[in-house]
Amino acid sequence: MPTVDFVFSGPALNTFGEFVRCVLDGEPERADTVPGILYERNCRDPCFRKAVGAERDIDDFFLPDYDSFFEALQVHPEPRRTGTSKPMLFFETSRGCWWGQRSHCTFCRLNGESMAFRSMAPDLAVRQFEWLFGFAPAYTAFFCTDNVMPRNYAREVFPRLDPPPGAEIFYEVKAR
């Protein structure tokens, strides 16, 4: 398909970084040798066709670099000024699904590789929230990419938070 350049199969936190390194080195074709990255040159090779990127531990904690996102908003301030959009900062605290690993919802197409639930340790999650809150008052909307909110966070994380005025935190939850 000519409109698709590269496909990242499975977890991409490692493979995407490797891919960017190849591009910055001026050797994008080197990415053809990385399992989990598919391109028209390697997609028919059985070794690569079914390969997925390596998983990264959920507690392998790092702070995302949002600088280029902030710079882009500076260049295009219209949506904020007119109130047509509210920028959100995305973050992750878990992967997989604690419900789906014992009773997979029939309509669910998420978690093709692993339904096993892995959630960030509460201390790390608190640290990540404190870092996010540091972007207030400019940014007060925080969007979690988790499939489902970790159940222990209601007891072990949220009571420890001191969100800034007007903060909004989005999580998907599993209704009982």
Ligand code: SF4
């Ligand atoms: S709760 Fe959500 S993520 Fe989990 S199995 Fe159901 S639809 Fe999928």
